[in-house]
Amino acid sequence: MTYDFNTIEKKWQDYWAKNQTFKASNTSDKPKYYVLDMFPYPSGAGLHVGHPLGYIASDIYARYKRHKGFNVLHPQGYDSFGLPAEQYAIQTGQHPAVTTEANIKTYRRQLDQIGFSFDWSREVRTSNPEYYKWTQWIFIQLFESWYNNDSNKAEHIDTLVEKFASEGNTTVNAACDDDIESFSAEDWNNYSSEQQQEILLKYRLTYLAETEVNWCPALGTVLANDEIVNGVSERGGHPVVRKKMTQWSMRISAYAERLLQGLDDLYWTDALKDIQKNWIGKSVGASVSFNVNGHDDIIDVFTTRPDTIFGVSFMTLAPEHELVSKITTEVQKAEVEAYIEKTAKRSERDRMADVKTISGVFTGAYAEHPFSKEPIPIWIGDYVLASYGTGAVMAVPCGDQRDYDFAKHFDIAIPNIFEGVDISKEAYASKDNVKIANSDFLNGLAYKKASKLAIYQLEQLGQGEGKTNYRLRDAVFSRQRYWGEPFPVYYVNGMPQMIDKAHLPIVLPEVEKYLPTEGGEPPLGRADVWAWDTESNTVVSNDKINHTTIHPLELNTMPGWAGSSWYFFRYMEDAANRDGVFASEDALKYWENVDLYIGGSEHATGHLLYSRFWVKLLKDRGFVNVEEPFKKLINQGMILGTSAFVYRVKFSVNHSLNSAGIANKEEQQKHLEEISNILPSLYISENLVKEKSLIEVDEYFKENYLDKYETKEVLEKIKSYQENHNTAESVNIHVANIDKLHVKVQYVNASDELDIEGLKTDGEFGEDFKDAEFILENGVYKVGREVEKMSKSKYNVVNPDNIVADYGADSLRLYEMFLGPLEQYKPWNTAGITGVHNFLKKLWKLYVGENGLKVNDAEPTKDNLKTLHKTIKKVQEDIENFSFNTSVSTFMIAVNELTAQKCTSKEILKPLLVLISPYAPHIAEELWSQLGNNDTISTAPFPVFDASHLVESSKKYPISFNGKMRFTLELPMDMPKDEIEKTVMAHEKTIAQLDGRTPKKVIVVPGKIVNIVG
RNA sequence: GCUGAAGUGGUGGAAUUGGUAGACACGUUGGACUUAAAAUCCAAUGUCCAUUAGGACGUACGGGUUCAAGUCCCGUCUUCAGUACCA
The missing domain is CATH 3.90.740.10 (Valyl/Leucyl/Isoleucyl-tRNA synthetase, editing domain)
Incomplete structure (x- = not known):
């Protein structure tokens, strides 16, 4: 029986889905643990191998915590509002909801095949009206709040109105606009309702204000500071200009001090805390x-x-x-x-x-x-x-x-x-x-x-x-886009009014096109049915607007960070009980906040700050019990692509145009171009161009490959040219340039050799290379390599689907962890995956021989126990320190040792599976069931480390002279210091090393080292 | 400029409290098996000198502390990330 990973993985993925193995419960005797990934934006390109890195890490941790007896919540969902779907819609007319749905399907399929232990029953999608109903609801809460600097928290706007009515605003210490004039209680009570609204707007935690914003003309929208990188838009790299616009803003500055202080209690890296500290400034x-x-x-x-x-x-x-x-x-x-x-x-x-x-x-x-x-x-x-x-x-x-x-x-x-x-x-x-x-x-x-x-x-x-x-500025909250949450806001005489909670959600209207209107209004300006009827409390056709009972609705939509600022609470509630609440009191109380959050560091000043802000507001207003959303946070590094390049040699034809008439000159030029056009496309292997100047390459070509470009046809053309223009001057063909072109990495093997045939028959680019000639070195074409961000345009994207098909999900999971420390940026190199794949095959062979299961009830040897317990200790420490790369090596060492020991003992091999299960769950489940277990391995208790198996009776001492290790000497562990010194000094190798000298000093550290000085 | 992280073989990386630098893999080379290939297995693999025994040098660079430094201290360089006329 061989290790048939494809069958095994499918089998257990189906089992988990069918048995709802990873469904979390909101009632349990076990302690709770909430592990969360930053949910993905479902882009059209699907997942590449870089995306799952953080998910694998969090999945290992979630599975580990289940083995450790925790009730684990490990959900997943989609941040499904966003610009790419909208831009695709602009180009194709396809509704963003349709493309988003299709992309989510792809994502789900790709995620499923990697074997994550997600509780999909709690999935959320930010673009789902049942979800954004509550995003709109939170917006209303912000509108109905003001920040009281005396109580140092947000309060309902009614408490402010009461103060104004009884004391005016001079005793109020609030976070507010700075152009506020003082008024007395009498003044306030004499103001018209509109005047009062205008004043309140200057105090609300979300307010409408004319602000100077970052306007991106190419995208037709406003961008937040963190959406701008080096003066251009983060997405697309378009220029950004300053412009005054009336926009919704979030008074995040009111929370500056609490956002700063709150960092002290979080288990985040100092690097990340520093970024936020600097941003708050x-x-x-x-x-x-x-x-x-x-x-x-x-x-x-x-x-x-x-x-x-x-x-x-x-x-x-x-x-x-x-x-x-x-x-x-x-x-x-x-x-x-x-x-x-x-x-x-x-x-x-x-x-x-x-x-x-x-x-x-x-x-x-x-x-x-x-x-x-x-x-x-x-x-x-x-x-x-x-x-x-x-x-x-x-x-x-x-x-x-x-x-x-x-x-x-x-x-x-x-x-x-x-x-x-x-x-x-x-x-x-x-x-x-x-x-x-x-x-x-x-x-x-x-x-x-x-x-x-x-x-x-x-x-x-x-x-x-x-x-x-x-330094922290208030955050602009309006976007001139279609594919985002609509505001629950209509306007009466220019003053914004909130729609009552009972009538939410306000669903995105249909539009014909997803572009801004010709008049410069946001895309929602194109909607025909986009007015609020205050009597029927429904959205009605625009032509009914009468400004008495029927009013225009807000045309902007919310930014990308709205939906992602609170989604972690939504997961806490069972999907079945989500109707009347964003999450029930019980659920919020039980799960509190996220214990472990894993995601990219690019969200340091955006999502992570905004979420903290919203959570503090919800806390102040009594809707949640926690002050901070994410207790511990880990930033996974990015997996980079290793791009491959071919070098295209560009020739140019050189001939000084003679001083004949202009007509002749043009004709000459034309003829020269004709010659250019029949010059072949030559690609040269990397080392033949590396570190060479153009002139050197030119010389190299003249010496070796003249016949490749001065073909018969070309020579004939030159001849006829010379005759035509009556010139004897030589016509020069020389190397003008070497273009470095990306090629698909799939055609390059581990030794950087190009599969030329593959490239020539590629569906997308085959045509371009069909007639190309490749100049080889030592019989092969070597490509140039460079580490870059994985991206479609660089053709360095590696798709996990192929990896899973060829090596299995367990190999992919192990390999992504084995690549290096989680937080580090590191290049992907598919070649190395054979290492972990071989390990899984060896693991399989440890349990299953040619005649079936090898495991028996044999009494474990001392060595067996030592290997097992040292592995338990190391793996447990590694997981708790998020050092996943080192536990993969630990597994390899354990399996190598147990194989060498010819271990067949169930007492050893059964707990070993639990250790490996978080990393490679499919093979672990399969072997677990073959060992006769009828239940899933996922809740099997984690093996308990017993130090007694690691006690050694002797130690191989390194004996060093002046700090340099010369030889080792095995001595009993309990040998006293002076005895060690005596034994070492009497040793023949010591005498040889000293060569008659008397040492000045001998350092003996029992159990560690001996150092002889002198 | 400021803030933070990092610099170790051909490559990814290990060395968690100062105590045998290079674990575990990849790659490369040689060998076994095979008609051959793949797969698998075995061996070697930091650099240099040496037939061997062995030795010298080695963790970005220059100093220092220590019996002992990749690890601690001082200085310098480089790379990456964040931020940028923040008063």
């Missing part, structure tokens, strides 16, 4: 108000260095700052306006790329120093950003390099306020090891004390206070 300092001479206006600045207040020698405002036009003097007006115009023209990208150039203009106005009352010139400069802090800075050139450079450039004074520091060359930006000087009451103090005192004194003057700033 907390800086502690002070706000300082400067009076403007001759005006009533005040310039507020934010500074992290209030201790350097006496070093201020000028101020700089962002060119967009609202006071610029007001305070600029007549004399400076023209120059200032010209500068503003110039900077406005420069795109954000230009400004970013060009950090070196210093530019700015003096406004002519002066501010007053809060303490010294000295006049301070006010400049504008584009190094100050309107979007951060207050859009204005107090410049301290001796303590900040940018201020220093600016001052030097414009010849502004640079007062030194640091004791004993030389600032003639550059600013001294460090806060440490320095005392303040020339600063009145701050003299002699260090950073901390000086800052505190400066803030205190500013407070006394009423011109400043301690302040904390965050």
Whole structure:
């Protein structure tokens, strides 16, 4: 009986499905454990071998936890709203729901064949109306919430309305827009309902505001900051410009501090926490108000260095700052306006790329120093950003390099306020090891004390206070797309109104085309039935809009991160009980949050931050019990593709055109082109071009392959050309270029040799290569190789389907783990899979011989037990440390040892299967059943490690001389130190090594090593 | 620039608390079996010197601590990732 993996794997996959082996229960005596993968977007290309990496890791962990006696929830679903389906729809007219459905089918088939222990009964799809009903519901909760900085949590908007009605807004400490005017309770009660709504909108956790957004014209939509990479769209690489639009925003900034503090309690890597910390960007300092001479206006600045207040020698405002036009003097007006115009023209990208150039203009106005009352010139400069802090800075050139450079450039004074520091060359930006000087009451103090005192004194003057700033911006929540969640919002007189929860979901309307309208409205602007009837509470035809009972609906849709910000809660509820709730109280209470979350690090500042934000809101409002969604998080690395290249030699025909008439010249050109056209396509093997210049390659060709391109036909053409144009000048054919072209990796073997026949008969590219000639080295064509991201366009994608068909799912699972540490980026190399495949065959042979099962009740030997228990210990440690690659080697060692020991003992081989089962579940199940078990192996208890089997009676000591190991010596474990020394010193090899010298010192570490010094 | 991670044979990687560097695989070479191939099995495989015995050198580079350093400390370089005029 051989290892027939295809049959075995199918058999057990069917068994698991039929018996619902991995269905989780919401009631159990066992402790709970929730293992989650970041759910995939079902793209049209299907899975490649890189996708399952994280799923395999989480599956191993989930299966391990089941063996360890946990009630495991391990669900899977689809993030099925998204741009690619929409773009495909734009191109083909195919409804995104249709393509999405088809893609999900492919994904499911591919996932199933890998043998994951998912509980598919709890599947979620973000594009399913029954699901996005609750995404819409959460949006309404955000709309009906405000953030109370005093209680430090979100509260229902009604509590705010009560406060306004009884106290006005002056006692309210809320996270809100900064352009709010104060009003009394009386004012509030006298406001019209519309005025009140307008004010409330400035407090709500999701609000409508005119914001400057990242507009991507090519995609026709707005992008969030984290959807932009290097100034272009993450998807498609299209340019992005700044544009003002009215958009829904999420007041995530209200949670900045809690998002930061919350990180401390999470078992995430420091690397990931740092990314979020940087993104939140907390800086502690002070706000300082400067009076403007001759005006009533005040310039507020934010500074992290209030201790350097006496070093201020000028101020700089962002060119967009609202006071610029007001305070600029007549004399400076023209120059200032010209500068503003110039900077406005420069795109954000230009400004970013060009950090070196210093530019700015003096406004002519002066501010007053809060303490010294000295006049301070006010400049504008584009190094100050309107979007951060207050859009204005107090410049301290001796303590900040940018201020220093600016001052030097414009010849502004640079007062030194640091004791004993030389600032003639550059600013001294460090806060440490320095005392303040020339600063009145701050003299002699260090950073901390000086800052505190400066803030205190500013407070006394009423011109400043301690302040904390965050870089985290509110998140734009509107997208001008079709394939996303519709908002449950309609507009009455331009004011947004929420649709009552009872009438959700608001289902995406049908449209004819998925493009924005000609008038620039989002695709939903094309829907005919997209108005809200407040009487029937249904969506009705647009032509019924009367603005009294029937109103227009919101045309934007929600961004991709809406549905993924809460899906982990949806899985907690049994599919059968999901009707009235997003997840029942009991389910939420039982599962709490995700114990282990595995996914890519690219979501660090997007999904992972937004999810945390929504969970905190749901917690504040009492809908869930947890403050954080993901307790432990692991980022799996990416599996990269190994691209293959062929080198196409491009020839060009060279002949100086003679000075004959123009008509003749054109004809000549034409003839030369004709010659070019019949030049053959030659592909040259890698090492013949590697590290060679074009000239060298040209020479090489002239020497060796002249006949390949100066064919009879070509020579004849040249001859006739020469005759035609009456010239004797030689016509030159030379190598002009070498193109590096991707070829499909499937035609390349492990030794980088190209299967030329395969390539020539390829369905897609065969035509291109049909007549190509390949120049070989040592009889083969070697391709060039390079490690790149796996992508369809690079032809380096390896499909798991083929791997599963050729080697089996267990081989694929083991191999993906064996490749290297989970978190690491690593290239895929199919050749290596034979290693793990051979291991599985060896494992099989350990149990099954030619005449059937070999396993018997033989008493295990000492060696058998030692191998087993050392394996138990190592594998358990490895799984708990997510070091899956090393446990695969451990299995290999165990099987090699047991094979050498000719072990047939059931007492050893049965628990071994449980160890391997999380990694290679199919073969484990099959052998488990062959051993006579009638039940699935998946809940069999994990073997218990017994240290007594590993106790050794002797130790092979490495004997080293001056730290270099020379030989080993087997000595009893219990031999005392001085005895070891005696034995070693008396050993003939030691005497030979010492060669008559007397050692200075002998180090003996019992159980470890002996080192002889001297 | 700042923040973080990493640099080990031909390749992927191992060495979890300082204690035999290169486990386990891939690849390569040689051998067995076979008419042949595949499959399987056996052996060798860090580099250099040496017939052997053995020796020298080796974990990006330069120093240091230690009986002993891939591992700890100081400095430098390179690569990758995040972020970017953040006051």
